[in-house]
Amino acid sequence: MKMMNVAIVVFSVLGLTYGATITCKEDTAGTVADKVCDEAVTVCSSQKFTEYTGVTGKLQCGPCATPADCDECTPTDGITTCNVELDTSDVKTFECYSWAMTDSVWTQSEAATTCSRKTNDLVCNAPDYDIAKDGEYTSMLDGCGPCTVAEKDAGNCNECTATLCNSSSVLTGSLILAVLSALVFLM
Numbered sequence: 001m002k003m004m005n006v007a008i009v010v011f012s013v014l015g016l017t018y019g020a021t022i023t024c025k026e027d028t029a030g031t032v033a034d035k036v037c038d039e040a041v042t043v044c045s046s047q048k049f050t051e052y053t054g055v056t057g058k059l060q061c062g063p064c065a066t067p068a069d070c071d072e073c074t075p076t077d078g079i080t081t082c083n084v085e086l087d088t089s090d091v092k093t094f095e096c097y098s099w100a101m102t103d104s105v106w107t108q109s110e111a112a113t114t115c116s117r118k119t120n121d122l123v124c125n126a127p128d129y130d131i132a133k134d135g136e137y138t139s140m141l142d143g144c145g146p147c148t149v150a151e152k153d154a155g156n157c158n159e160c161t162a163t164l165c166n167s168s169s170v171l172t173g174s175l176i177l178a179v180l181s182a183l184v185f186l187m
Contacts, residue, residue: 115144
C-alpha cells in the first residue's frame with residue numbers, strides 16, 4: 001500500500017512537471033482576463049506601443065502572430081501571468097494624410113490616418129511634389145512621423161507639426177507663401 005501511495009505521488013509530480021500549463025492574460029472582445037493556456041503553450045504575448053503607429057499585438061496565450069508587433073514572455077510558474085495590459089492613458093492622437101504616386105502625380109489619401117504618440121513630437125510627412133519623383137519619397141507610417149533623413153536631405157520630403165498639416169491645400173499654400181516671400185525679398 002505504501003508503495004502505491006509513493007507511486008501516485010511520483011506520477012502526480014511528474015504529471016504536474018511535464019504536463020504543466022501556464023496562465024496568460026488574454027483579451028477577448030475587449031475584456032481582459034487570466035486564462036489557463038493549453039499544455040503545449042509555453043509563452044504569453046503582450047501588446048507593444050510604437051511611436052506614430054500606436055498599440056499593436058494583443059494579450060494572448062502563445063507566441064506573437066507577428067513578432068515585430070508584440071512582445072513575448074515566459075511565466076515563472078503556472079499561476080502568475082507575465083504579460084500585462086499596456087497603460088495607454090498617456091497616448092495622444094493626431095491625424096495626417098498618406099501620399100502615393102498615381103499616374104505620375106502625387107495624390108493625397110481621402111481619409112486621414114490616426115497617428116499615436118507618447119513622447120515624440122507631433123509630426124506629419126508629405127512629398128515635396130514639385131521635386132520628388134516616383135520612388136524618391138516613401139510615405140512613412142501613412143504620413144505619420146518624420147521623414148527619413150535621406151529623403152529630407154534630398155529635399156524630397158516635407159515635415160509639418162500640426163494635425164492634418166500635410167494636406168495638399170496646406171502644402172500648396174506654403175509653396176505660394178515661399179514664392180511671395182522670395183519676390184518681396186528680391187524687390
